[in-house]
Amino acid sequence: MRLQDVWLRYDRRGPWVLRDVCVQMGPGEAAIVLGRNGAGKSTLLQLAAGVFRPGRGAVLDRPDRVGWVPERFPADQPFTIRQYLTGMGRMAGLTASAVPAAVDRWVERLGLAAYREVPLPQLSKGTAQKVGLAQALLVPPGLLVLDEPWEGLDAESRELVPELVTEVLTGGGSVLVSDHRGETARLPGALRWLVADGTVRPADAAAPAPPPAASAGSPAVAAAGSPSAGSSAASAGAPVAAAGSPAVAAGSPAAEPGGVSVVEVVVPTARVGGTVAALRAAGHEIRRVREESAR
Numbered sequence: 022m023r024l025q026d027v028w029l030r031y032d033r034r035g036p037w038v039l040r041d042v043c044v045q046m047g048p049g050e051a052a053i054v055l056g057r058n059g060a061g062k063s064t065l066l067q068l069a070a071g072v073f074r075p076g077r078g079a080v081l082d083r084p085d086r087v088g089w090v091p092e093r094f095p096a097d098q099p100f101t102i103r104q105y106l107t108g109m110g111r112m113a114g115l116t117a118s119a120v121p122a123a124v125d126r127w128v129e130r131l132g133l134a135a136y137r138e139v140p141l142p143q144l145s146k147g148t149a150q151k152v153g154l155a156q157a158l159l160v161p162p163g164l165l166v167l168d169e170p171w172e173g174l175d176a177e178s179r180e181l182v183p184e185l186v187t188e189v190l191t192g193g194g195s196v197l198v199s200d201h202r203g204e205t206a207r208l209p210g211a212l213r214w215l216v217a218d219g220t221v222r223p224a225d226a227a228a229p230a231p232p233p234a235a236s237a238g239s240p241a242v243a244a245a246g247s248p249s250a251g252s253s254a255a256s257a258g259a260p261v262a263a264a265g266s267p268a269v270a271a272g273s274p275a276a277e278p279g280g281v282s283v284v285e286v287v288v289p290t291a292r293v294g295g296t297v298a299a300l301r302a303a304g305h306e307i308r309r310v311r312e313e314s315a316r
Contacts, residue, residue: 022046022069022164022195024221027078029068038064040219042078046212048163051186051196053205055224056216062199063092063168065216069197070166084163084194086113092168094153096141102128102152103137109156127155132178146173158185165189167198183207203307 023045030037038061046052054062067073068080070089098105103124110120128134131151136144144152150173157165165186171179186196186208198205205211215224 022083023081024068024075025079025081027068027075027080029064029073029075037076037219039068039216039221042068042221044214044221046195046197048193048195049190050212051190051198051208051210052212052214053208054197054199054214054216058201060216061219062216065214065221066166066168066197066199069164086160086163088157088160088162088165088189090150090153090157090165090167090170092172093146094149096144096149096152098141101138101140102133102144105141105152106155106159110159113160115160123159124155127158131155131181147175147178150174151178154182154185158189161192161194162189163194165194165196167196169199169201171200171202171204179204201310 024042027039027042028037029039042065044052054065056062064073068075069083070087071080071083072089100108106124106127107120110123111117115123128137131154133148133151133155136148141149141152150170154170157167167182167186170182174182182204186198189196196211198208198211213224214221
């Protein structure tokens with residue numbers, strides 16, 4: 022599938038949200054979409070999935086079967102999980118006789134069996150997100166599009182997402198995924214696309230070098246780790262956040278000998294995704310990512 026000279030805006034008189042996008046991915050490939058909040062990541066995913074049509078250009082060679090998982094599952098629907106998945110299976114082309122087995126398979130695999138007859142509006146965000154994953158996978162997709170798929174999931178379910186991605190890729194499908202949690206560090210070898218200033222370009226997948234001292238307009242990443250990690254970051258010119266600092270969210274990492282420290286690291290916007298992924302891969306907890314305005 023490829024996006025060829027794609028432009029998109031939400032209305033005819035509005036500004037262009039995406040401009041001159043030219044990216045492509047083949048069977049068995051995954052691409053990670055990076056960028057700050059509001060940059061247009063979800064818009065790009067919806068273009069790829071066919072939810073939006075481009076104002077200019079074209080999306081070519083999109084597979085016939087697309088599995089689309091939005092960031093927020095639309096749970097305000099008058100169905101139980103079983104009823105909803107049964108209907109989605111039929112819409113996806115499964116026969117009436119094949120639907121029950123497909124529904125049972127994904128209900129069991131995603132830990133939804135106890136909620137099979139629960140109405141969608143009564144589900145927690147994490148459980149609703151699992152229903153979104155199930156409906157996208159009832160029929161093996163040629164393209165699986167995941168917008169922040171880890172959001173709201175419990176630890177066990179978060180571990181399952183890379184496994185599902187691998188299965189789609191092994192079956193010859195493609196996967197497009199966005200993530201601000203750094204979870205995509207578990208998808209080695211994936212393409213990386215950065216959405217910034219209305220454009221999409223390949224992002225540097227290499228682990229970032231130590232970040233420079235703070236500069237105007239750079240995002241701050243608050244990470245929790247061992248005191249030794251804090252000392253290293255401080256020596257690189259990053260300020261250490263004091264207790265109660267607005268950059269630090271609630272929660273704490275697992276205790277280690279000697280306690281833990283909270284470190285604020287300032288990096289260029291283009292390197293936020295790689296920095297977060299590298300810190301999470303090293304076992305650190307990311308508390309918050311924020312963008313600082315120019316001073």
